[in-house]
Amino acid sequence: MKILIILFFATVSFTSTALEYKRLPSCYLLSDSLDTSLPSDSAMYTFEFNGLSEENTQLIYSSGTNTITYNFENEHTLKLILPSGKYKFEFYISGYDEIVTGKLEIQKQHHSTYRVQMEHQVFKGQMKKPVIYLYPKENLEVSVQLNIHGQDPFYYPEYKNSWSFTADPTGQLKFGESTYNYLFWEANMDAPKIDHNYGFMVEGDNTVTFLEEQLNLMGFTSKEQADFITFWGPQLTQNKLNYVNFIFNEACDEFAELSISPQPDNIFRVSMIWQPVNEPWELESPLMEKMNRNGFTVLEWGGMELPAIYDAAEI
Amino acid sequence: MGFGNATYNYLFWEAKSTNSIDISQVKTGFFVKNDEVISFLEEKLTEAGLTSQEQADFITFWAPRLNQNKLNFIHFMFNQTCNRLAELNISPTPDNIYRIYILWSKVDEEFEIDEQKIIRANREGFTVIEWGGQHHTMIQKKYKFIGINMCLI
Known part of the structure; x- marks a missing residue:
């Protein structure tokens, strides 16, 4: 009986994830792993931006409350260490469509890597x-x-x-x-x-x-x-x-x-x-x-x- | 027409018209599908006596505006009825003044209404033609005056 119930929940959660992915093709999870080198209540996000050229050096992002301007170094990658929880991110790069993610959940001492697909803005x-x-x-x-x-x-x-x-x-x-x-x-x-x-x-x-x-x-x-x-x-x-x-x-x-x-x-x-x-x-x-x-x-x-x-x- | 050197x-x-006409109250009109807009207008305007220019x-x-809707309801206003939107005084008095306004609204489906008879322009002597139109939204009943061109010949 117990096993049956667990299976049922698993099915529900799978369906909702699938829907989420359909709505958000521009940002998707590449990997999620445990990283014990992180402080005990923290977690790390890595965002890899795809579709940019070398002259795109500036990213404006927000994870809810404040908006931050970030300059890319060698790669089009953003690493953030945050308390574990659920975050909704917004990314903006000049000349590209703005990306607004769904709520991305991260567990304590986990390292999640996301791919963000940037599309040229064409009006x-x-x-x-x-x-x-x-x-x-x-x-x-x-x-x-x-x-x-x-x-x-x-x-x-x-x-x-x-x-x-x-x-x-x-x-x-x-x-x-x-x-x-x-x-x-x-x-x-x-x-x-x-x-x-x-x-x-x-x-x-x-x-x-x-x-x-x-x-x-x-x-x-x-x-x-x-x-x-x-x-x-x-x-x-x-x-x-x-x-x-x-x-x-x-x-x-x-x-x-x-x-x-x-x-x-x-x-x-x-x-x-x-x-x-x-x-x-x-x-x-x-x-x-x-x-x-x-x-x-x-x-x-x-x-x-x-x-x-x-x-x-x-x- | 000469205006000095121009x-x-x-x-x-x-x-923007303040005197609105309630398109849902009109008794006659036409239903026109988007791919028939041009041939419909050519036919009716020829009947009305407008030149190809x-x-x-x-x-x-x-037409590019009407083409955006799958189906339109169209009603024409002629001559004196156009005074409800604007009165036109010309001196010296022309032999013939002809006015034609198109009122149109997007509709989802056809309803029962009599086909409208087109009044023809008499172009003898000093003739004035004015054409214009008004886009309506039948359901919301918002009226916005879009444009009128006037043509002196």
Whole structure:
């Protein structure tokens, strides 16, 4: 009878451990052994961090009450001696997803070694409303192909391996009976890496003036500016302050490669990357580009909102 | 349209509306699945008499939002009924003013409702077209005004 009861408990505890592991694949136990060299009521945790590179030297961790900054020495390993008990750890390394462990129990004079798998932080953003305008010198049959580095693309008008249409010098694009002013696409994709030392701080109330000024400098017509501003203006105006930066031309290939046949004389691409911020920080003027509108000209603009920055010190 | 040196294709405004319309009280409308959003809007906006350029402005604004839901309920507001959201005065008086707003809400399943008749724009003479829309949440009954574009031709 006694044996039966013990077996029953063992089964329960096994099941609950299995569930715990499913929820926490990023931190798991490698070994647990008795170490009598430890003080009688103490225990030792060793955390081995996986997935880091040599430049990751700083770890911020907490085991409940206080948060400690720790500099790795030769290895990406953290050793902690604590009274035996149950602890929940949080690990943070810049550029990686934060890890929060479950409650890890340790017995007196035991040494537990855990593997912590760090994953690169990649924010998924939405590349919104890139529109493409085409202005040939004379009526021209054009084919446009996009290779989007993202998911769930939306196109308008309908895209079948390419867009094929006749463009005229005023920028009207004729698809059979229908006429459009632009081609439109949108997709979800990885956010680009941005150097937050460069860019602009733009107050919400100042959005329209700022955009008119910058788009003018880039060489947008007032109609193109209106399309851009009526799309982005209301979104930026909702925040007190925004960080704004622009990505130009070849750098936009990161989002999507654009092939146009016949080859235009000038292609200008710009993506506005922006995010709400709580307080400003020092910024250097970014390198801005200006479009050349000579000959068969193509303009594409789009943008992406990144998550808000609440603490400028994070930058 | 010329504003000094600047030329625009349309006037644009947007506001949070204080005068809300209760979408659950409307008597007519449509149910549209996400993969039918574009063809539905093209069909109805063609019926309404919008040009392909106006349709593109409308569809590229609203379709990516509607596409996020498996099923949407859609109701259109036309002409004078739009005054409940905003009155529009134009001088000199145009020969024809046409206003069309899309009200839409995500729904889990279809319910019984009559299909709505689309009113067509009369585009003779000095014509004004205004389009816009409002996203609704049927269950929570929260109303937020998202956008309106206006087009002078």
